[in-house]
Amino acid sequence: MPRISIAEIEQLCEEALxxxxxxxxxxxxxxxxxxxxxxxxxxxxLRPGGTVSGPALMSLADYGMYVAVLSAIGRVELAVTISxxxxxxxxxxxxxxxxxxxxxxxxxxxAYGEVSLFSEGEEEAGPxxxxxxxxxxxxxxxx
Amino acid sequence: MPRISIAEIEQLCEEALxxxxxxxxxxxxxxxxxxxxxxxxxxxxLRPGGTVSGPALMSLADYGMYVAVLSAIGRVELAVTISxxxxxxxxxxxxxxxxxxxxxxxxxxxAYGEVSLFSEGEEEAGPxxxxxxxxxxxxxxxx
Amino acid sequence: MPRISIAEIEQLCEEALxxxxxxxxxxxxxxxxxxxxxxxxxxxxLRPGGTVSGPALMSLADYGMYVAVLSAIGRVELAVTISxxxxxxxxxxxxxxxxxxxxxxxxxxxAYGEVSLFSEGEEEAGPxxxxxxxxxxxxxxxx
Amino acid sequence: MPRISIAEIEQLCEEALxxxxxxxxxxxxxxxxxxxxxxxxxxxxLRPGGTVSGPALMSLADYGMYVAVLSAIGRVELAVTISxxxxxxxxxxxxxxxxxxxxxxxxxxxAYGEVSLFSEGEEEAGPxxxxxxxxxxxxxxxx
Numbered sequence: 001m002p003r004i005s006i007a008e009i010e011q012l013c014e015e016a017l018x019x020x021x022x023x024x025x026x027x028x029x030x031x032x033x034x035x036x037x038x039x040x041x042x043x044x045x046l047r048p049g050g051t052v053s054g055p056a057l058m059s060l061a062d063y064g065m066y067v068a069v070l071s072a073i074g075r076v077e078l079a080v081t082i083s084x085x086x087x088x089x090x091x092x093x094x095x096x097x098x099x100x101x102x103x104x105x106x107x108x109x110x111a112y113g114e115v116s117l118f119s120e121g122e123e124e125a126g127p128x129x130x131x132x133x134x135x136x137x138x139x140x141x142x143x
Numbered sequence: 144m145p146r147i148s149i150a151e152i153e154q155l156c157e158e159a160l161x162x163x164x165x166x167x168x169x170x171x172x173x174x175x176x177x178x179x180x181x182x183x184x185x186x187x188x189l190r191p192g193g194t195v196s197g198p199a200l201m202s203l204a205d206y207g208m209y210v211a212v213l214s215a216i217g218r219v220e221l222a223v224t225i226s227x228x229x230x231x232x233x234x235x236x237x238x239x240x241x242x243x244x245x246x247x248x249x250x251x252x253x254a255y256g257e258v259s260l261f262s263e264g265e266e267e268a269g270p271x272x273x274x275x276x277x278x279x280x281x282x283x284x285x286x
Numbered sequence: 287m288p289r290i291s292i293a294e295i296e297q298l299c300e301e302a303l304x305x306x307x308x309x310x311x312x313x314x315x316x317x318x319x320x321x322x323x324x325x326x327x328x329x330x331x332l333r334p335g336g337t338v339s340g341p342a343l344m345s346l347a348d349y350g351m352y353v354a355v356l357s358a359i360g361r362v363e364l365a366v367t368i369s370x371x372x373x374x375x376x377x378x379x380x381x382x383x384x385x386x387x388x389x390x391x392x393x394x395x396x397a398y399g400e401v402s403l404f405s406e407g408e409e410e411a412g413p414x415x416x417x418x419x420x421x422x423x424x425x426x427x428x429x
Numbered sequence: 430m431p432r433i434s435i436a437e438i439e440q441l442c443e444e445a446l447x448x449x450x451x452x453x454x455x456x457x458x459x460x461x462x463x464x465x466x467x468x469x470x471x472x473x474x475l476r477p478g479g480t481v482s483g484p485a486l487m488s489l490a491d492y493g494m495y496v497a498v499l500s501a502i503g504r505v506e507l508a509v510t511i512s513x514x515x516x517x518x519x520x521x522x523x524x525x526x527x528x529x530x531x532x533x534x535x536x537x538x539x540a541y542g543e544v545s546l547f548s549e550g551e552e553e554a555g556p557x558x559x560x561x562x563x564x565x566x567x568x569x570x571x572x
Contacts, residue, residue: 016190016191017190017191018186018187018189019187019188019190019196019198019199022187043161044161044162044165045162046161047159047160047162047223048159048160048220048221049220049221049223051223053162054205054223054224054227055162055198055201055202055205055206056162058198058201058202058205058227059198059201059202062197062198062201063198077191077192078191078192080190080192080194080197080231080234081197081229081231082230082231082539082563083228083229083230083231083512083563084197084201084227084228084229085226085227085228085229085371085418085514086224086226086227086228086229087225087226087398087418087420088223088224088225088226089390089391089393089398090391091223104375104402104412104413104416105375105376105412105413105416107375110511112373112375112416114400114416116390126390126391127390127391130390130391130398130400130418132371132373132416132418134373134511134512225396225420226369226420228371228514228561230541230561230563232533232534232536232541233534247518247545247555247556247559248518248519248555248556248559250518253368255516255518255559257543257559259533269533269534270533270534273533273534273541273543273561275514275516275559275561277368277369277516302476302477303476303477304472304473304475305473305474305476305482305484305485308473329447330447330448330451331448332447333445333446333448333509334445334446334506334507335506335507335509337509339448340491340509340510340513341448341484341487341488341491341492342448344484344487344488344491344513345484345487345488348483348484348487349484363477363478364477364478366476366478366480366483366517366520367483367515367517368516368517369514369515369516369517370483370487370513370514370515371512371513371514371515372510372512372513372514372515373511373512374509374510374511374512377509
């Protein structure tokens with residue numbers, strides 16, 4: 001069972017994550033240490049070549065990792081990214097992007113996981129990007 | 144001498160980089176293979192803890208690398224990021240962020256460089272983030 | 287079916303990969319785009335704290351990726367690493383290390399994959415390290 | 430002034446870093462948070478194509494970062510790498526490799542820095558590799 005619900009995540013976004021709200025990111029599924037998040041198609045995310053821009057993909061991946069961390073430790077808003085490594089594998093066509101996230105290691109102070117990003121409806125073509133990230137968990141986990 | 148001017152970059156952003164336009168990113172200085180880019184302070188970029196969010200910093204760094212690549216090879220719009228590694232070193236206070244970018248290697252097909260990001264006016268405190276990235280340069284460089 | 291056999295890899299190591307030979311790395315299993323490689327326990331690999339050193343783990347991961355690439359494209363000796371990102375998750379006890387490797391993307395010029403490293407016999411404790419890497423495939427694939 | 434001398438590093442290597450000893454790595458210069466380390470030319474480090482192998486370069490970079498960390502905090506043997514990102518930029522000819530290392534951020538628990546690697550005597554050709562790494566500093570810094 002995840003330690004935070006989709007409804008709680010949505011409330012947190014509205015209150016404290018304006019960027020996620022502006023991008024229109026949503027949580028589709030949540031487990032304990034796993035989640036699937038989605039970025040809708042928007043003209044603003046496109047770059048020359050007609051593909052979804054790298055920063056938009058990285059924003060989605062970073063949000064997915066944040067949700068995956070909170071799904072494992074509860075509403076610890078002050079968890080922060082300390083490193084993120086993104087590899088762009090295929091040029092995504094304009095359209096929504098899905099990101100599957102899972103924690104690989106959950107320690108007391110650090111969490112590490114990976115995110116695979118796909119063009120929605122074209123999962124069989126393989127990931128458009130693959131991201132790994134490390135989050136720092138504050139010693140005092142209380143919100 | 145850079146192979147693209149600040150005015151040409153601004154025109155490119157207006158025409159083809161809506162995201163950069165929305166974020167309000169600007170080029171402050173440009174050399175050959177180097178540049179300084181700036182992200183203004185905006186409420187939307189903040190995250191819990193009152194710091195500038197990781198995705199906003201990565202968007203700035205990725206843009207700075209794009210400008211640094213174009214400063215070395217001219218207006219090759221289809222240059223794309225193939226990997227980006229971001230390390231977050233200090234929590235930036237709300238405010239503008241400056242990013243100093245330089246190419247470390249410019250090959251025929253790949254360009255690699257680094258970006259140091261600072262809170263504007265607090266450069267002496269050290270970088271808030273450090274990013275390295277590899278760009279792919281299309282074989283046909285014509286626009 | 288893999289496009290190179292374990293026997294062919296071993297022959298290649300003896301002829302052209304002295305480092306792999308010195309480390310005693312072996313291929314335990316091979317598929318198409320996947321493999322399991324192993325590093326034996328050696329005193330020389332230890333570092334202060336009594337754990338297997340990072341460079342030894344990275345050597346194993348890099349070798350595993352090389353084998354995974356060759357398993358997909360055949361004996362293309364000149365495939366070379368262009369980037370490698372290693373994350374160290376747990377301190378491995380002295381002992382042999384197993385590495386499970388798989389390609390995530392195989393393109394004409396670039397291959398990208400991931401490697402999960404485990405202390406042999408303690409796989410259920412989770413990986414001791416996780417590595418992603420990009421290999422460059424030469425345009426002329428003939429040896 | 431560095432908080433550890435070259436002689437103390439050499440003693441530490443002999444006692445506790447067999448790998449560094451086998452590779453023949455040496456410290457050429459040391460400052461506070463900076464150092465230059467060297468890897469001699471050895472047949473064993475070569476790989477197909479006649480270039481120095483990636484794992485040998487990463488071993489040198491990781492050692493250089495370790496020395497740079499100890500130059501800033503003293504003999505804290507249990508400092509360990511938590512992540513390392515290597516980018517290979519040019520194929521180094523057979524020969525010795527020099528690595529210039531510097532800390533970018535020194536915190537209480539984490540240190541982050543970069544390493545530029547050059548073929549000895551060909552520094553003007555640009556780096557053969559560029560590495561960034563994060564080290565974890567144990568809470569109890571006593572040896």
